[in-house]
Amino acid sequence: MLLNLKKDSTKFPRLLIDDITKEVRLLERYTLKNLVAMLRSRDISSHEILDMYMQRISDHDTSLNCYITLNKDAALEKSIQADKLIESGDSLPLTGIPYAGKDIFCTQGIKTTCGSKMLENFIPPYDATVISNLNNQGAILMGKTNMDEFAMGSSNETSYFGPVHNPWDLARSPGGSSGGSAVAVAAGLAPIALGTDTGGSIRQPAAFTGITGLKPSYGRCSRYGMIAFASSLDQAGILALTAEDTAILLESLAGFDPLDSTSVETDVPKYSELLNTSIKGKTIGIPKEFFDEGLDSASEQLFFDAIKVYESLGVQFKDISLPHLSLSVPAYYVVAPAECSSNLARYDGIRYGYRHDGIKDLDDFYLTNRQIGFGAEVKRRIITGTYVLSAGYYDAYYLKAQKVRQLISQDFKEAFQNIDAIMGPTTQTPAFNIGEKIDDPVTMYMNDIYTISANLAGLPAISHPCGFVKDLPFGLQIIAPHFAETELLNLTHLFQQETNWHQKQPPDLNKI
């Protein structure tokens, strides 16, 4: 129930007092579900919603840097159309709802940079399937969010367009590579956002910014139009304030796409109707390998406090082992760079992309375009990838990593025979400072230690807020068997009914 909401658009307050919790909630931090209800009941118009977010972006994005491109005029125009549809009763499930899209998704006629100088001026001639799925449900794209270059990074510091700042502490990284999308949702610059997750790039920023982030199973959501980094690992996913919002969105995003040759033909459940199933008697495994070393002790305590909440809901826990977990980072940093070196070979400046003037020799043309177009981390991964695939090293590195990947996947398969899901912390610490790890690649790579194995095994995984360490958000991760997103959303939703970590807003948001 919302108090103090007036229909007069010149005067409607942005502050609303929740009559149950008495908390002051900023309208921009209202959930997708609330916004849809308010639109339906005509308490607010789509145009007012878009106007409000555009104002907030104008006020705050200079310090956050979460948007690369804004689709302002077109979005405002669409919101007027949306209001007409709502008026006439012809609206669709997401009519009039704004969203932000990571700048890795091709959007027809709208610049798509992938956070790179290489694609600084690239305008795709088509929409990614997940983008058209949302648009076809009436949702309105507000803008393209900042990201680590070509999705390579865990801190949003490798972007050609500058780092994104964590709204909980502007000196800190929001995580990456979907840092822009995570911050947009956390700071109230969009109610929902699309991201991608190849090694943790949705879950880790969700954990660092105090929101919910879902990486669906490999093959669940189409990769058509999603600029490729590592094709056997990449997955489109969702950043939102709640499991409920995530479930609503997943219904629109998921599904077979003949245009993606790795898309899996399997039913899309009505996720939003399966959130309240009782979890009494569910068995969750906690891998002992997550607690070997590196986990902050305050963070570890928070995790076990969150476990107690699940226990109070009737969940049973048992210790399990994923024996090859420690090899997931090495295996990933063979497979992902190898695939990236292949996927990024297309960037030559001839048909699109950065193209240097006045070069007379073809070879020099390729070399110069790629030298200037790509940043350091991207080059590092291309070189690593090319090395592990090269003659004399292919068997020792790439083939070996593929076999270890099979072992890691088998560990999960075995574990899931006796348990419904796996839980652990999403990261070892809360958000680190910008500049702290960027000069040491291996230290940066170790950030992904808890998230990477789900990508290697193609499993769905979610991160949700479970508390604070020194005033910084901390996330809990749940991993489920293939295509068991229902399980992840159900567990998270019930946790969010019992707790209010997901409702905490960055301090600045309470100031008017």
Place this chain on the structure above:
Amino acid sequence: MTIKKSEIAYISSLSKLKMEDAEMENYSHQISDILKMIRQLEMVDTDDIEPMSHPLNMKQRLRVDVMTEENHRELYQKNAVEFEEGFYKVPKVID
């Protein structure tokens, strides 16, 4: 075991990347660190294990060889900087 600059130079040429000497020095150290981390994979025996290239161990889906798309050449060439009569232009290759 540090990867030699000459190896970095060779690998860079394979991937059509060029760099200054100082950059190459830097990359050679960083990539040596990465390779050291990667060599942990040697710890495990994988003799009878099938390599995994698809996380669901699926085979490539095929379809009937029937045309389903139209040629959108003009639309797709909007991002090209130099082209003529539908062809992309590049620096001269043949003398």
